[in-house]
Amino acid sequence: MSEGRDGFVPNPVLAGLVGVCPLIAVSRSLAEGVIYGLGAAFCAIALGAVIPPLKGIVADRLQAPISLALSTALALAYALCAGLYSPTLAASLWIYLPLLAVSGLSLGALRRCSSRERYGPDGKSRLGGICVESIMFLVTAAFIGALRETVGLGSLTLPTPGLRPTRIEFIGIAPLSFLLTPSGGFILLGFLVAAYKIIVRAGGRKAS
Amino acid sequence: MSYLGIVVGTAFASNALLSYGFGSVPGNKAEGGGAFASAIALACVNALASAFLWGVHNIFLGPLGLGSLDIVFFSLLAVPLLKFLSRAAAEGESQGLLARVGAEADDLVVGSLVFGIALLVSRGAYSLPEALVASLVSGLGYWLATVLLGALRSRLELSDLPAPFKGSPAMLISAGLMALAFMGLDAAFVKSLAG
Numbered sequence: 001m002s003e004g005r006d007g008f009v010p011n012p013v014l015a016g017l018v019g020v021c022p023l024i025a026v027s028r029s030l031a032e033g034v035i036y037g038l039g040a041a042f043c044a045i046a047l048g049a050v051i052p053p054l055k056g057i058v059a060d061r062l063q064a065p066i067s068l069a070l071s072t073a074l075a076l077a078y079a080l081c082a083g084l085y086s087p088t089l090a091a092s093l094w095i096y097l098p099l100l101a102v103s104g105l106s107l108g109a110l111r112r113c114s115s116r117e118r119y120g121p122d123g124k125s126r127l128g129g130i131c132v133e134s135i136m137f138l139v140t141a142a143f144i145g146a147l148r149e150t151v152g153l154g155s156l157t158l159p160t161p162g163l164r165p166t167r168i169e170f171i172g173i174a175p176l177s178f179l180l181t182p183s184g185g186f187i188l189l190g191f192l193v194a195a196y197k198i199i200v201r202a203g204g205r206k207a208s
Numbered sequence: 209m210s211y212l213g214i215v216v217g218t219a220f221a222s223n224a225l226l227s228y229g230f231g232s233v234p235g236n237k238a239e240g241g242g243a244f245a246s247a248i249a250l251a252c253v254n255a256l257a258s259a260f261l262w263g264v265h266n267i268f269l270g271p272l273g274l275g276s277l278d279i280v281f282f283s284l285l286a287v288p289l290l291k292f293l294s295r296a297a298a299e300g301e302s303q304g305l306l307a308r309v310g311a312e313a314d315d316l317v318v319g320s321l322v323f324g325i326a327l328l329v330s331r332g333a334y335s336l337p338e339a340l341v342a343s344l345v346s347g348l349g350y351w352l353a354t355v356l357l358g359a360l361r362s363r364l365e366l367s368d369l370p371a372p373f374k375g376s377p378a379m380l381i382s383a384g385l386m387a388l389a390f391m392g393l394d395a396a397f398v399k400s401l402a403g
Contacts, residue, residue, distance in 0.1 A: 021229035065288050072283040095327045098279045102323045182227050186384030194377040
């Protein structure tokens with residue numbers, strides 16, 4: 001994923017399908033989408049900030065394992081913080097919180113940090129690019145979670161702290177609870193990618 | 209659960225790609241002549257990684273109450289070891305199956321598929337032999353799903369789809385429908401079948 005000449009940055013999830021695995025499996029509510037998206041953004045941005053200075057200190061052959069260990073440590077630290085903030089949401093995100101270490105966004109940040117080229121055609125910093133993608137990922141994860149929950153369950157769970165996150169119910173029944181399953185996640189994402197293509201093409205840009 | 213239950217459950221109802229979403233984008237990679245090598249690589253890498261993480265989690269860190277740190281040890285010790293083994297296999301034989309398996313395994317080691325299956329298996333209530341079987345079959349289940357989706361992709365490319373649905377949207381929707389079919393073999397059904 002890279003920035004075009006007109007400054008347009010394609011959405012990493014809808015155009016590049018970056019880090020879609022957990023979005024399909026566990027982003028079943030707004031709260032889960034926000035907590036997971038924040039974690040992915042935190043890991044990617046922290047890696048983007050920490051890895052380049054390490055290059056001067058660590059030997060070349062040790063850089064890859066140390067970068068991966070650092071990514072794992074960051075994911076684990078975030079998982080602990082998420083557990084303290086909301087044990088319920090951390091438990092519902094399950095093994096996907098430690099897996100933030102190898103999410104598409106984190107691995108993308110690691111690859112970008114290890115490449116010698118500067119990010120973007122106009123020489124913008126790598127960290128800037130990682131930040132933009134991370135924020136887009138967070139917003140998309142929250143949107144997908146909210147959409148699945150609203151259409152699937154007719155409710156919206158807010159990412160509030162504590163054992164019981166605040167839940168707003170719109171209707172008493174679950175209209176399309178199938179959307180909360182992984183198969184529903186795949187199908188919804190397919191329709192969202194198609195909608196994204198239509199919107200981007202209508203704006204006169206390339207979708208990917 | 210019996211071994212048959214583990215095999216059917218992990219290959220279908222809890223398929224690594226279609227139930228957990230592990231691995232790359234569905235149907236993204238065309239499966240060609242290297243399909244057999246990739247199946248062996250998937251099974252071997254997942255089994256080795258899961259056995260290592262199971263040992264670290266259940267024997268060393270679990271009794272100390274530090275089980276959640278297992279993934280740090282995994283990335284520090286197991287990933288370089290698996291990389292070394294796969295590169296040794298890739299370089300040992302220039303054209304043979306082992307070299308292709310090694311090359312496939314090298315690409316796999318750092319990814320959500322291997323990490324995810326290893327975490328699932330090590331933190332599940334499995335004994336070591338059950339964990340090995342579950343991880344082997346998970347790898348093969350993932351391979352089966354990618355092969356099926358690869359075949360679907362090649363047919364979808366020839367079909368007359370609306371332009372916005374061509375490519376990844378059609379694949380994602382197909383993967384969703386396939387996941388729905390795989391869900392049919394759920395845990396309760398397998399339990400009644402296999403005991």
